[in-house]
Amino acid sequence: MNAKILVAIIAIALVGLFSFTYQVDQRETAIKLKFGKVEKANIQPGLHFKIPVMNMIEKYDNRILTLDVPPTEFPTNEKKYVKVDFFAKWRIKDVERYYLATSGIETKANQRLELILVDGLKNEFGKRTIQEVVSGERAEIMDVIQVQSNEEAKNFGIEVVDVRVSKIDLPDTVSDSVFKNMRAERDRVAKDFRARGREQAEVIRAKADKERTVILANAYNEAEQVRGEGDAKSAEIYAQAFTQDEEFYSFTRSLKAYINTFNSNNDVLIMEPDSKFFRYFKKSEQN
Numbered sequence: 001m002n003a004k005i006l007v008a009i010i011a012i013a014l015v016g017l018f019s020f021t022y023q024v025d026q027r028e029t030a031i032k033l034k035f036g037k038v039e040k041a042n043i044q045p046g047l048h049f050k051i052p053v054m055n056m057i058e059k060y061d062n063r064i065l066t067l068d069v070p071p072t073e074f075p076t077n078e079k080k081y082v083k084v085d086f087f088a089k090w091r092i093k094d095v096e097r098y099y100l101a102t103s104g105i106e107t108k109a110n111q112r113l114e115l116i117l118v119d120g121l122k123n124e125f126g127k128r129t130i131q132e133v134v135s136g137e138r139a140e141i142m143d144v145i146q147v148q149s150n151e152e153a154k155n156f157g158i159e160v161v162d163v164r165v166s167k168i169d170l171p172d173t174v175s176d177s178v179f180k181n182m183r184a185e186r187d188r189v190a191k192d193f194r195a196r197g198r199e200q201a202e203v204i205r206a207k208a209d210k211e212r213t214v215i216l217a218n219a220y221n222e223a224e225q226v227r228g229e230g231d232a233k234s235a236e237i238y239a240q241a242f243t244q245d246e247e248f249y250s251f252t253r254s255l256k257a258y259i260n261t262f263n264s265n266n267d268v269l270i271m272e273p274d275s276k277f278f279r280y281f282k283k284s285e286q287n
Helices: 003-020 095-102 106-125 130-136 138-156 172-244 246-261 276-286
Strands: 021-024 028-034 037-043 046-049 055-061 065-075 081-092 158-169
Touching (some): 021 028, 028 095, 055 095, 065 106, 081 106, 095 106, 095 138, 106 158, 130 172
Antiparallel strands (some): 021 046, 028 037, 065 081, 081 158
């Protein structure tokens, strides 16, 4: 066979093979059309067959896509506007619905999704004050919007994976008012905590004072008891000493009295010469 004919046959065969087959990438999902109508949807990655002219293949990215919405103003329930910068993450869930609703054009899908998100955010922001939107309920709003937008987005075959607000800007006239309200609220909370702290401190202080009083009373009671027992023991010892040698006991008691009385050069004692206090001095003089 002539080499040129062989090459021509091989070329025709390759062209025919490529005409009857198509490949879907792992990052894609595809739909097969037959004379413009959907014949097969959600075609999985791999090599597939088609009939030329009769079939047409549309491929779409099945990865998560991003819709970045330009900053949009929304009114709050105070009739004051906030400028919100937000975005959404979405992907194709039902490729047949997606094709029928948007003709497979990503721009159309983004436009429809943007309308849904803007309407939902307008409704949610309109229920809240500026302070609630800025300080505390942003995550709650995003959760509500994601659920609501998902319900509507099902109609054109997409799934909303996430909705996030990246920034909220306030008009200058509103910012001061909001920040003042927020500062006042924080001051109120701080004062409440301080008041609770002082109250708790008073309770602890009163409890400590009570325990201190009880401890001192118990200590005083024990001290008096010990002192009484000591005095009784001392009296007992004195009594025993007195009965054993009355004169020696009296002498030692007098010596102790002399020592306690004349313990300084400046001490002066005025009494009668015949006082019993000096009886042992008199006896020593007589001896």
